[in-house]
Amino acid sequence: MTASPLVPGTDVQQAPDGDHPTLRADSLDLRYDRELVVQALSVQIPPARITTIVGPNACGKSTLLRALARLLAPASGHVLLGEQDIRQQRSRDVARRLTLLPQSPIAPDGITVADLVARGRYPYQSLVRPWSTEDADAVAAAMEATGVTEVAERPVQQLSGGQRQRVWVAMALAQDTPLLLLDEPTTYLDLSHQVEVLDLLQELNASTDRTIVLVLHDLNLASRYSDHLIAMAEGRIEAEGDPEAVITEANVRRVFGLETQIVRDPVSDTPLVIPVGRAHARSTTESTATAEELAPDEHERSAASIGGTSP
Amino acid sequence: MTASAAVAAPGAGRAALEQARSSRRRASVRLTALLVVLLCGALVASLSLGAASASFADLVPVLLGDADEDTAFVIERLRLPRATTAMLVGASFGLSGALFQSMVRNPLASPDVIGVTAGASAAAVLSIALLDASVVFVSVAAVVGAAVGATLTYGLAFRRGRTSTVRIVLVGVGVAAGFNALTAYALTRADIINAAEAQAWLAGSLNGADWEDVRAVALMALFVAPAVAIASWQLRAIELGDDLANLLGAGAERSRAWIVLAGVVLAGGATAIAGPVAFVAFVSAPIARQLARSSTALVASALVGAILVTSADLAGRIVFDPNELPVGVLTGILGAPYLLWLLTRLGSISAR
Numbered sequence: 001m002t003a004s005p006l007v008p009g010t011d012v013q014q015a016p017d018g019d020h021p022t023l024r025a026d027s028l029d030l031r032y033d034r035e036l037v038v039q040a041l042s043v044q045i046p047p048a049r050i051t052t053i054v055g056p057n058a059c060g061k062s063t064l065l066r067a068l069a070r071l072l073a074p075a076s077g078h079v080l081l082g083e084q085d086i087r088q089q090r091s092r093d094v095a096r097r098l099t100l101l102p103q104s105p106i107a108p109d110g111i112t113v114a115d116l117v118a119r120g121r122y123p124y125q126s127l128v129r130p131w132s133t134e135d136a137d138a139v140a141a142a143m144e145a146t147g148v149t150e151v152a153e154r155p156v157q158q159l160s161g162g163q164r165q166r167v168w169v170a171m172a173l174a175q176d177t178p179l180l181l182l183d184e185p186t187t188y189l190d191l192s193h194q195v196e197v198l199d200l201l202q203e204l205n206a207s208t209d210r211t212i213v214l215v216l217h218d219l220n221l222a223s224r225y226s227d228h229l230i231a232m233a234e235g236r237i238e239a240e241g242d243p244e245a246v247i248t249e250a251n252v253r254r255v256f257g258l259e260t261q262i263v264r265d266p267v268s269d270t271p272l273v274i275p276v277g278r279a280h281a282r283s284t285t286e287s288t289a290t291a292e293e294l295a296p297d298e299h300e301r302s303a304a305s306i307g308g309t310s311p
Numbered sequence: 312m313t314a315s316a317a318v319a320a321p322g323a324g325r326a327a328l329e330q331a332r333s334s335r336r337r338a339s340v341r342l343t344a345l346l347v348v349l350l351c352g353a354l355v356a357s358l359s360l361g362a363a364s365a366s367f368a369d370l371v372p373v374l375l376g377d378a379d380e381d382t383a384f385v386i387e388r389l390r391l392p393r394a395t396t397a398m399l400v401g402a403s404f405g406l407s408g409a410l411f412q413s414m415v416r417n418p419l420a421s422p423d424v425i426g427v428t429a430g431a432s433a434a435a436v437l438s439i440a441l442l443d444a445s446v447v448f449v450s451v452a453a454v455v456g457a458a459v460g461a462t463l464t465y466g467l468a469f470r471r472g473r474t475s476t477v478r479i480v481l482v483g484v485g486v487a488a489g490f491n492a493l494t495a496y497a498l499t500r501a502d503i504i505n506a507a508e509a510q511a512w513l514a515g516s517l518n519g520a521d522w523e524d525v526r527a528v529a530l531m532a533l534f535v536a537p538a539v540a541i542a543s544w545q546l547r548a549i550e551l552g553d554d555l556a557n558l559l560g561a562g563a564e565r566s567r568a569w570i571v572l573a574g575v576v577l578a579g580g581a582t583a584i585a586g587p588v589a590f591v592a593f594v595s596a597p598i599a600r601q602l603a604r605s606s607t608a609l610v611a612s613a614l615v616g617a618i619l620v621t622s623a624d625l626a627g628r629i630v631f632d633p634n635e636l637p638v639g640v641l642t643g644i645l646g647a648p649y650l651l652w653l654l655t656r657l658g659s660i661s662a663r
Contacts, residue, residue, distance in 0.1 A: 071558070090560075092560035093560075094560065095558060096560070100554075102555065105552060105554070106416075106552065108413070108607070110603075110606050111605065112335070112605070114328055114335075118332075122559040122560065123560040136325060143324045149323060152327045152331040153330075153335075175558075
């Protein structure tokens, strides 16, 4: 397995703005109550790519995502969707171009899978025209893409955590927006379901050129699945760019205050972060040194012994 | 499972979706038909049962217009307007409860728990007891009182744009207590005849309901119908929570305004006519949701409310004959245990 670009990047770059509305933030100040959570932040989301925001707890990454999805009014600065301030556009127009899957949403009591996924079509519907064939197509496609077709008639609350998360992703997909933001879509999922959700997002990005923005906690999954990483700490962007460039021992130390060693992910050939931890802090520096010194010796000795015992 | 869905023939999802939608539609038509039949049964029983001589056999001639004068009087002037009022009042309460409960996503957020009905009662009793006001004035006062109750509860429960169910319920209980104090004050200040009238009204009674009452509720229903239609549509987004409503382009604040408007007019109007018929708004929607097995069931909630009030009024009229039990007493006996049960579960609800 060799490293390969997740998306053939060449043709998407020239895609017209109509298909890939750009999303960027201009010197944002974001507050919760009185507290300034994000300060003077500017960022541009690369179109048709998977971008992941990482950072320690309370670094403002979810707050930034909420502001990008116009759920939070900036104290100052702007979020621009296309060329216009997102807060000055009609909310229905915005809802057709951008959506967010919030962290652990709660389904209303008794709602079925098909009904919940169909709610994603709200921005295309009205009281006088409640349902169209496009709606049916989009909902069916979203349910198939996420593999929830078989449970279409089941109440959402009866599903397992992994299935439920897929249903919410299906609802976001049914909204059929070129920009899809997801706030920690893997929280509360076991490892296999985490990978399943991320695989799904990667396939969607590859097959439909959707722009995807994630908040993730797991740096290794983030660097494996993202084209672009944004590392935040204390409300600022500390590093940004290709996962190879962002995931370095120095950056992880600066952003998370954590000693790590970066090795290669044997499967995807992306950076893999190994935390050192206090118990190993001193011994690892010693033992790595020792290992390096001893290594040639070891090799020679074993080679010699093999050579010695062979006839 | 995922793999099998991925390789399924194109259109399999479409077929599954159509099937899910049509089976839901069929289920809701079946339920509506069942509830309509039950309501018709309650209506027929209300028209044919009672102390006076008119009976089931007399119904047909009355409807055809060739019954004797006494029977026609009993049915057309006494029972029909009363049953119709019961039906409309019950439907209004049921619908109002469904709107509030779905908006806040909690059965405790019903107008009779969070101070909306209490506001309507206080305003109505003030105008009956102290001003000796007309029916129209009392109705308008009740709707205004309901609006004041809703505004107070939501205004006090929201802090920096956020609230919780527990806050809404606790603040609502406080608001309701304040209004009840106001009601009690008005009763002590009124002269004895007005006070007695207000007291009877407070128990939630349909005794003496006439065609004027029917006209008043029907007018209110007509006025509020467009708001209910808009509210029912916006409920599809807002019942997913404020964030998702905003993300779907519904505008949480605007949606809430429509829903509260519709719910307040329905609860206030119904209270004005029949008094605060206890717990009908509170129990109708949960019963309807259980029957419908879906998140919101506005039509079913209205029908359940109508059935509840019509049959409770009938029971109050005939079971304790020759005495008459006000309809609100009977619905209270039904609703109070349910409220207690929900309150014991409040901890686990808010923990979700």
